[in-house]
Amino acid sequence: MRMKGRLDTMAIVEEKFLRVEKSQTEVVKVRYSIIHGDDDGPRIFVVAGVHGHELTGIEVIRRLKPYLEMMKLHGRITLLPVANPVAFSTRQRGTIYDNKDLNRCFPGDKSGSFTDKLAYEIFNEIVVDNDYGIDLHTGPEGRVLLPHTRIRKCKRINQVKALSRVFGTLIAMSPDGVESMLTSCAGNRGIPTIGVELGEAYRIDEYFVNAGFFGVVNTLRYLGVLEGIANVLDKQFILNERHNVKAEHNGLFFPKVNLGQVVKKGDILGELYNIESDTTERIYAERKGIILARFSQSVVLPDMTIMSILTVDDCLLNNAALKKGRYIINHYKNPENLWSSFEY
Numbered sequence: 001m002r003m004k005g006r007l008d009t010m011a012i013v014e015e016k017f018l019r020v021e022k023s024q025t026e027v028v029k030v031r032y033s034i035i036h037g038d039d040d041g042p043r044i045f046v047v048a049g050v051h052g053h054e055l056t057g058i059e060v061i062r063r064l065k066p067y068l069e070m071m072k073l074h075g076r077i078t079l080l081p082v083a084n085p086v087a088f089s090t091r092q093r094g095t096i097y098d099n100k101d102l103n104r105c106f107p108g109d110k111s112g113s114f115t116d117k118l119a120y121e122i123f124n125e126i127v128v129d130n131d132y133g134i135d136l137h138t139g140p141e142g143r144v145l146l147p148h149t150r151i152r153k154c155k156r157i158n159q160v161k162a163l164s165r166v167f168g169t170l171i172a173m174s175p176d177g178v179e180s181m182l183t184s185c186a187g188n189r190g191i192p193t194i195g196v197e198l199g200e201a202y203r204i205d206e207y208f209v210n211a212g213f214f215g216v217v218n219t220l221r222y223l224g225v226l227e228g229i230a231n232v233l234d235k236q237f238i239l240n241e242r243h244n245v246k247a248e249h250n251g252l253f254f255p256k257v258n259l260g261q262v263v264k265k266g267d268i269l270g271e272l273y274n275i276e277s278d279t280t281e282r283i284y285a286e287r288k289g290i291i292l293a294r295f296s297q298s299v300v301l302p303d304m305t306i307m308s309i310l311t312v313d314d315c316l317l318n319n320a321a322l323k324k325g326r327y328i329i330n331h332y333k334n335p336e337n338l339w340s341s342f343e344y
């Protein structure tokens with residue numbers, strides 16, 4: 001363990017490693033940092049790289065660490081930037097050794113295969129020693145996702161909803177999820193933990209990094225780990241029903257809408273150029289909704305999902321009660337205004 005104390009603030013940073021056995025002679029080291037505040041307060045973990053090819057959260061944590069080291073903190077923050085370094089170094093979602101997806105292995109098994117052991121170490125050394133958690137993800141390759149939070153079952157569901165709201169995305173989703181996901185397992189232990197989706201795999205894009213950095217800092221302010229109060233949108237919509245728009249044939253795809261844009265029936269979503277017939281056809285929205293995901297590459301194949309639209313008919317509002325004095329409401333229509341008006 002390496003301890004690094006600063007003279008100008010009391011923040012003490014512990015650099016630590018999980019050691020996960022790969023074979024009888026080989027161990028994989030997983031680096032994480034614990035930043036201790038001046039005094040007691042909430043304990044929160046922020047994790048990224050559970051899926052090795054999802055980079056936005058890794059970059060968010062890389063920027064967060066020096067920022068937090070300079071700040072006056074109360075409580076404790078644990079940063080785990082690359083939860084599965086094997087998947088990261090092979091540019092894959094899961095682990096090459098056992099073909100497992102870390103986010104289907106929680107709470108882990110210390111006598112299982114490598115990924116089960118990795119999940120066990122992360123869960124028992126980091127997750128259960130915290131009061132709250134944030135798990136940063138992205139969409140898969142070629143599918144860019146509107147920044148949104150994921151609310152999963154938890155014994156303290158109102159606290160999960162509060163975290164979701166202060167993270168600052170306009171949209172939240174509340175899919176059932178799978179029991180072996182990190183967020184679900186933490187929730188079962190009564191540790192409110194949100195999942196966050198930011199952009200797409202293999203890419204680092206400032207827009208999504210900004211959304212993530214703002215979201216974590218805002219959450220830390222709300223919880224009182226950082227000083228200052230949170231900036232919150234007046235509404236967060238919980239939407240679950242989605243409609244996928246598929247390509248009817250292959251060709252070149254030209255999207256004409258942006259993520260988060262509200263479309264109504266008949267609006268043009270994009271154009272598809274058919275190389276065989278040398279014609280371009282327009283793709284229209286079949287119903288009203290918000291653009292959740294967009295295919296980010298240019299060549300599409302038949303039946304490929306090129307757009308996902310969240311249906312707004314059964315829209316719920318996130319009605320989580322927030323703690324008085326910990327936040328101010330902002331009436332922005334676009335969450336980007338929230339991030340850009342924030343003083344760090």
Ligand SMILES: [Zn+2]
Pocket residue numbers: 050051054137138
């Ligand atoms: Zn993921």
